[in-house]
Amino acid sequence: MAYMSQEGYDTLVADLKRLQSVERPKASAAIAEARDKGDLSENSEYDAAKEAQAHLEDKINKIKIAIAEAKIVDTSRLSTDAVQIMSKVEMTNMATKSKMTYSIVSESEANLKLGKISIKTPIAQGLLNHKVGDVVEVKIPRGVIKLRIDKITIE
Incomplete structure (x- = not known):
């Protein structure tokens, strides 16, 4: 499913x-x-x-x-308490202080140009179930990055 x-x-x-x-x-x-x-x-x-x-x-x-x-997914029933599928997450890379925003979507909807990443990507997996203010360590192919979750919304 x-x-x-x-x-x-x-x-x-x-x-x-x-x-x-x-x-x-x-x-x-x-x-x-x-x-x-x-x-x-x-x-x-x-x-x-x-x-x-x-x-x-x-x-x-x-x-x-x-x-x-x-x-x-009925987006009206989703919560912004923690990151989940259909969450739009604003975050800061703690090493570079650069800001980025991604929406976490299904594999078939992923489109990096539109800021939509698959729920199966390392970044999405690292963010899942975390809350605003959390700093998460995400293992990516180039190593480990620390991301602070600044805001969670539902599109």
């Missing part, structure tokens, strides 16, 4: 519809076009089109599973 926001769920559903209604027919058309070019045993265009279709079907199946296993 994967917890996610309504927005994340809606995005997955929209992606699935697009893949099924737009990308799947394109893949079928590419295979048909390549097939029309003759001998399939030496037709690299046909092989590439079949491989692209297989990747597309795999992606569709993964999204279907994610949708089936999704548990939409």
